[in-house]
Amino acid sequence: MMPSDSPLVAFGIGIAFGVALERAGLAHAPTLAGQFYFTDFTVFKVMFSALVTAMLGAFWLSRLGVIELAAVHVPQTWLLPQVVGGLVFGLGFVVSGLCPGTGCAAAASGRLDGLSTVLGMFVGVLATGWAYPMLEPFLVRTAYGPLTLPQALGVPYGVVVCGVVVVALGAFRLVEWQERRT
């Protein structure tokens, strides 16, 4: 059996992810840009659906003993640098109309805006790598370790799951109502 961290497995998952993004219409820059102007909620619906599905799957499969949730890697939290990084990311998202995943899917579909986004992404990665020694004092500030929502909020895991599901479904209803109006 192929190990789950094999590059071939990663490649297969990546292709499947790209196909899903393309089929959901997320490799189309105007669809993504429409999210920021509140004229198209495809991104919100697709991403929040994926988030809720993954969260419920991880919670219940772990509860049923099918997977070991403790073995799932939780990335480190550096609050301030990540907030700034999120803003920079969002700015690039609006300007290009694509994010790294959708940019790759768009590039694979032969779209020039996708190709230029991927190229810009690599230039950004290289520039960050070169500037890292200069940026490092800022990038290691406000370290909180591998922080999860239940830890940050101090509430049981299941309560957070319930809260996120209720918020997501409420938001879906709101978006549907907004779409019917426009």
Place this chain on the structure above:
Amino acid sequence: MSAPRALGYAALALGLAAPFAGSPYGSARGRIDVDELAGVVARGEDHVEAIDLAQRIRARQPGLRVIDLRTNEELDGYAIPGAERHAIDALSRLHPAPGDTLVLVSQAGAHAAQAWVLLRALGWRQVYFLRGGMDEWRDEVMRPELAADADEHARRAFEVVADLSRYFGGAPGIGPARGDGGSGAPPGGERKGAVRPRRYGC
């Protein structure tokens, strides 16, 4: 009923049931071979010292992971480069990969030593703790001091430590005279005399 609506109701049902389902994390149970652990402790194979750790980090030892167990309140402006912060009450969620070497760090060393026992109980063998914790890191790596009356041998040896300190952005300096001629060796080796002696850990 449409498929999206049915999926929405299914998600709602699973979400509402989640608070009553308990924690998704199973409890970690370990076993301790007391004689084996006592032997490891007696041979001093349970810990590393700050200079040794700094040298390993500078040499980019493959698989080395420094786990910082300090609480937010304990953060004092010093951090070991590349260290991962991890809560001590979430130790069982620390899953090292094969080939990883963990070095546990706390403020003064006691928490790291306790965490070392717990991780050994879970069966992980490549685990060590920084004996004097961040206090030792601060004093030995970031602010090492050479006794003002240290002899030539001690001064030459101190340069090695000072170079290591500067690599990590530290500020090596000259401390007060000890009055014994500075007959000691540098930190990390048989250091007595040249560098102000400090007592760390448990």
